[in-house]
Amino acid sequence: MAVKLDDVDILLLRELQQDADRTNVELARIVGLSPAGTLNRVRRLKETGVVRRITARLDPAQAGFPLQVYLSVTLARHDPRANRTFEETVRAMPQVIAADWVAGEIDAMLLVVARDVPELQQVLVRLSTRGAQRLTTLLRLEEIKPASPLPV
Amino acid sequence: MAVKLDDVDILLLRELQQDADRTNVELARIVGLSPAGTLNRVRRLKETGVVRRITARLDPAQAGFPLQVYLSVTLARHDPRANRTFEETVRAMPQVIAADWVAGEIDAMLLVVARDVPELQQVLVRLSTRGAQRLTTLLRLEEIKPASPLPV
DNA sequence: GATGAAATAGCATTTGC
DNA sequence: GCAAATGCTATTTCATC
Numbered sequence: 001m002a003v004k005l006d007d008v009d010i011l012l013l014r015e016l017q018q019d020a021d022r023t024n025v026e027l028a029r030i031v032g033l034s035p036a037g038t039l040n041r042v043r044r045l046k047e048t049g050v051v052r053r054i055t056a057r058l059d060p061a062q063a064g065f066p067l068q069v070y071l072s073v074t075l076a077r078h079d080p081r082a083n084r085t086f087e088e089t090v091r092a093m094p095q096v097i098a099a100d101w102v103a104g105e106i107d108a109m110l111l112v113v114a115r116d117v118p119e120l121q122q123v124l125v126r127l128s129t130r131g132a133q134r135l136t137t138l139l140r141l142e143e144i145k146p147a148s149p150l151p152v
Numbered sequence: 153m154a155v156k157l158d159d160v161d162i163l164l165l166r167e168l169q170q171d172a173d174r175t176n177v178e179l180a181r182i183v184g185l186s187p188a189g190t191l192n193r194v195r196r197l198k199e200t201g202v203v204r205r206i207t208a209r210l211d212p213a214q215a216g217f218p219l220q221v222y223l224s225v226t227l228a229r230h231d232p233r234a235n236r237t238f239e240e241t242v243r244a245m246p247q248v249i250a251a252d253w254v255a256g257e258i259d260a261m262l263l264v265v266a267r268d269v270p271e272l273q274q275v276l277v278r279l280s281t282r283g284a285q286r287l288t289t290l291l292r293l294e295e296i297k298p299a300s301p302l303p304v
Numbered sequence: 305g306a307t308g309a310a311a312t313a314g315c316a317t318t319t320g321c
Numbered sequence: 322g323c324a325a326a327t328g329c330t331a332t333t334t335c336a337t338c
Binding site: 002003005013016017018019020021048049050051052053054055056057058059060062063064065070072086087090091094095096097098099100101102103104105106108109110113136137138139140141142143144145146147148149150151152 | 155157165168169170171172173200201202203204205206207208209210211212213214215216217222224238239242243246247248249250251252253254255256257258260261265288289290291292293294295296297298299300301302303304
């Protein structure tokens with residue numbers, strides 16, 4: 001935790017994670033501060049990087065992406081150059097909506113969306129030709145728990 | 153795609169996914185509509201469910217959660233009751249910030265955050281005693297690609 | 305059926321305390 | 322961090338295409 005957060009900050013973070021689509025005045029009422037004070041708090045949370053950004057979260061299926069998969073990836077080689085090639089490939093593919101290096105049974109975990117099966121296959125083929133030795137596809141069937149706030 | 157989206161809608165979705173922290177007037181200028189028209193569009197996108205919500209995305213480490221893991225889960229039993237028990241357990245655990253049923257080598261994929269190793273272990277133990285037969289932990293090391301907009 | 309322009313009420317943001 | 326003040330913005334209304 002690189003930033004000191006008091007109770008009001010924590011409360012603001014909870015509220016903003018749940019619903020950032022509210023006026024500053026409304027937030028101020030919730031946390032019991034003046035609008036000016038609230039504005040300063042929120043600004044500081046953004047500036048310090050605790051709040052990375054405010055975004056709209058879409059329903060992937062409603063937005064035209066009925067296929068969502070987790071892709072677990074093992075690389076064929078593990079030198080820095082192979083890693084970078086893979087990273088750049090992943091960043092350049094719009095269907096990959098998140099990706100992380102991980103420690104465990106595999107090397108990387110990707111989240112991929114696609115409009116149909118052929119598009120998904122394109123993604124798989126491209127990753128295979130860019131260093132992925134083993135790709136395990138986990139098709140997202142149903143949400144157990146939606147993207148939730150960090151329990152600050 | 154359950155909703156018809158024209159070019160202006162698509163443009164709005166792109167902008168809102170990237171940065172929802174802007175005034176309606178600013179959005180209106182970007183998409184080339186009047187503020188009133190833009191407001192109607194955005195409201196409709198929210199009402200139809202394409203936009204699920206507007207939220208603050210935090211930096212997990214900055215917010216006090218240096219440990220983030222993907223947990224792949226295989227259940228011991230697969231009857232409806234075991235599934236429900238597991239679902240309810242997961243929903244009730246604040247450290248689980250997202251969870252999905254998947255088709256593939258495993259049954260479910262979870263995203264978990266923790267303040268330290270003991271807290272992570274607590275999560276693992278609890279899941280084990282609530283139906284998880286096999287738990288594979290993938291520790292998030294480094295971001296390859298941050299949470300990105302759907303490529304609408 | 306949706307847009308644009310005008311009008312009002314309310315808000316964001318600044319300044320001084 | 323608060324209170325007051327100003328300049329904009331959100332939001333509604335109504336005419337319009």
